[in-house]
Amino acid sequence: MADDLKELKIELSKNGIFTTTLEELYNWGRKNSVWPLTFGLACCAIEMIATTMARYDLARFGAEVFRPSPRQADLIIVSGTVTKKMAPQVVRLYNQMPEPKYVIAMGACAISGGPFRDGYNVLKGIDRYIPVDVHIPGCPPRPEALIHAFMTLQKKIDEQALAGATRPRHLQKDLPSEFPVPEFGEHDLEPPQNSSVFHEAAGNPLKVIQ
Amino acid sequence: MALPSPDEIKAQIEAGVPGASVTVIRNGSPAAQHSLLLDHAHAAAVAGFLRDHREWRLDYCSLVTGVDWPDTETSEKIKVKKLVKAADGTESEQEVDEVRKTKVPGYLEAVYHLFSMEKKHGPVVLRLRTGNRSDDTHVPSLTPVWRGAEFQEREAFDLYGIVFDGHPDLRRILMWDGFRDYPMRKDYVPPADEIPHIEVQATGPEAHA
Numbered sequence: 451m452a453d454d455l456k457e458l459k460i461e462l463s464k465n466g467i468f469t470t471t472l473e474e475l476y477n478w479g480r481k482n483s484v485w486p487l488t489f490g491l492a493c494c495a496i497e498m499i500a501t502t503m504a505r506y507d508l509a510r511f512g513a514e515v516f517r518p519s520p521r522q523a524d525l526i527i528v529s530g531t532v533t534k535k536m537a538p539q540v541v542r543l544y545n546q547m548p549e550p551k552y553v554i555a556m557g558a559c560a561i562s563g564g565p566f567r568d569g570y571n572v573l574k575g576i577d578r579y580i581p582v583d584v585h586i587p588g589c590p591p592r593p594e595a596l597i598h599a600f601m602t603l604q605k606k607i608d609e610q611a612l613a614g615a616t617r618p619r620h621l622q623k624d625l626p627s628e629f630p631v632p633e634f635g636e637h638d639l640e641p642p643q644n645s646s647v648f649h650e651a652a653g654n655p656l657k658v659i660q
Numbered sequence: 661m662a663l664p665s666p667d668e669i670k671a672q673i674e675a676g677v678p679g680a681s682v683t684v685i686r687n688g689s690p691a692a693q694h695s696l697l698l699d700h701a702h703a704a705a706v707a708g709f710l711r712d713h714r715e716w717r718l719d720y721c722s723l724v725t726g727v728d729w730p731d732t733e734t735s736e737k738i739k740v741k742k743l744v745k746a747a748d749g750t751e752s753e754q755e756v757d758e759v760r761k762t763k764v765p766g767y768l769e770a771v772y773h774l775f776s777m778e779k780k781h782g783p784v785v786l787r788l789r790t791g792n793r794s795d796d797t798h799v800p801s802l803t804p805v806w807r808g809a810e811f812q813e814r815e816a817f818d819l820y821g822i823v824f825d826g827h828p829d830l831r832r833i834l835m836w837d838g839f840r841d842y843p844m845r846k847d848y849v850p851p852a853d854e855i856p857h858i859e860v861q862a863t864g865p866e867a868h869a
Binding site for chain 1: 835
């Protein structure tokens with residue numbers, strides 16, 4: 451929106467006239483009714499459950515409706531260690547969610563493999579196969595951290611333009627909404643990462659540091 | 661009644677199961693948890709004998725695990741008499757040190773811990789050894805004796821490659837069926853990662869201090 455239009459909008463609101471754009475209204479609705487998938491992998495899931503209960507009350511953010519089916523969900527919280535045996539199922543669940551859809555990688559394991567990184571059956575971060583919107587470090591992250599991640603995601607949704615080159619993936623016809631499900635290979639998952647999603651530097655702390 | 665010493669158990673097994681040969685493997689640590697090495701041919705019979713023994717009643721197999729003993733190489737210095745040419749061309753017999761290396765082949769081991777629910781005592785530790793680590797990795801299954809050993813023997817098969825003969829359903833349990841490696845073996849090499857952990861550690865705060 452052009453700056454003079456924004457000023458006009460502020461000016462009008464001072465005089466008791468509310469104006470909005472379709473984009474703002476649409477994003478306002480979307481960000482306040484994010485429905486996560488009922489999906490937990492390990493100890494982080496316990497913190498995720500705590501976040502939804504009375505003390506932390508994720509319902510304040512419009513996200514209390516955890517859906518038991520990926521067809522009705524638009525957020526997958528990857529809460530816990532993703533084993534190589536589980537990784538294809540996680541990707542398949544994500545593929546089954548309708549667009550627009552978002553991913554929060556919760557905890558050290560989901561973002562990098564965490565303390566189990568060198569384990570023979572541990573995926574070194576779910577961002578190898580699906581695009582992650584918000585990463586939360588922590589082992590496990592406290593409910594406050596998940597709420598912070600959730601607010602970060604809401605902010606991201608709110609700022610998404612519905613037109614133009616920066617519009618989100620679900621509004622661009624040539625971008626995929628499904629991602630290849632890895633196969634079980636003889637020694638590892640095939641392929642070990644989806645290079646269209648996973649950027650080498652992200653998995654390589656040396657390159658980030660230097 | 662408490663369990664007798666391992667030597668007493670060995671004596672009773674060999675008396676009760678004809679032909680069985682049991683070796684007592686000493687544990688030198690303060691725990692002194694000695695174990696019994698069974699021969700393959702009589703392992704199931706010995707297991708049945710221990711389970712049904714009137715006084716011991718070892719009716720509960722609490723643990724089955726695998727152990728990998730890799731091939732080792734020992735070197736020892738020995739004195740050998742040899743003809744040695746001196747600088748002036750004369751030959752004389754002298755004692756020379758020579759290093760002799762011997763390869764000790766490794767093996768895989770299945771370890772069973774037995775307790776008695778009825779008599780409230782234990783453990784008795786049993787061991788079964790494979791011939792080597794490559795082509796003779798068979799041991800007899802004790803699942804027909806203790807049904808609870810089924811999943812744990814599958815786990816030892818999955819992670820160490822110990823093949824349990826007589827197991828009712830020997831498949832991988834943790835890794836997928838098409839997986840070819842045995843990840844808990846000492847010589848397992850995980851799939852190449854783009855960055856070894858040791859290099860990441862070298863960039864930590866200590867490295868910059």
